[in-house]
Amino acid sequence: MKGLDPRTRLLLGLVFTVTVLTTQTRPVLLMEAAALWSLLVVLRLVRSWSASLRLTLPMIALVFLVSILAFDAPTAVDLSVRLHNLFAASFVFFQVLTAEELAQALEAMRVPHVFVFMLTTALRYVPLMTQKIKNIRAAQTARGLDLRLRPRNIGHFTALVVPLLFQAFILADHLALAMESRGFSRRKGRTASRLGRFRLQDAGAALTALLLCALLLWWDQRGAV
Structure with missing residues (x-):
């Protein structure tokens, strides 16, 4: 899947996400969950996804x-499976499409650079903030604070949140200084890496995904009637 054009991978992710959101019947939701788990097995991402669970x-x-x-058991099952599918689809999407490739795909689609920069910067900072949370948690645990998920430990989480906020403010300040020193807001006619044309395999993957999702939605509509 990583051999496909970034625009194709972006299209596949969007199509499947829209399909999950518009699905109404439980059998189709379960089929989508099975398809996602099959894709995780094919891409060898089961171990990483199990950790994310x-x-x-x-x-x-x-x-x-x-x-x-608030509702009933069938509705609760449907909402839970739909949420699982959205999480799994997002996980697969960000595993097969890096922040740089996402930026290239969006800029090739004429999306404004400011929006692309904000999105890709946020994606790049997620693993960094995750590592900082782990470091702060390890440091506070070494000082004797119990940060396990227990009701009596709720008050201890301020020792995790406050340092994390300070770290976020410091990172934002460094990023703002770097952008200002490079004249980010004044740069015009910026150049970007160009993507090649769609290949036959890209067109085939996009058409196959659209047809399968259309078939699922058709079956879903028939089942909902």
């Missing part, structure tokens, strides 16, 4: 509990 499963469980209290 430790962060996403609590949120999915919370959605399930709130939904079952």
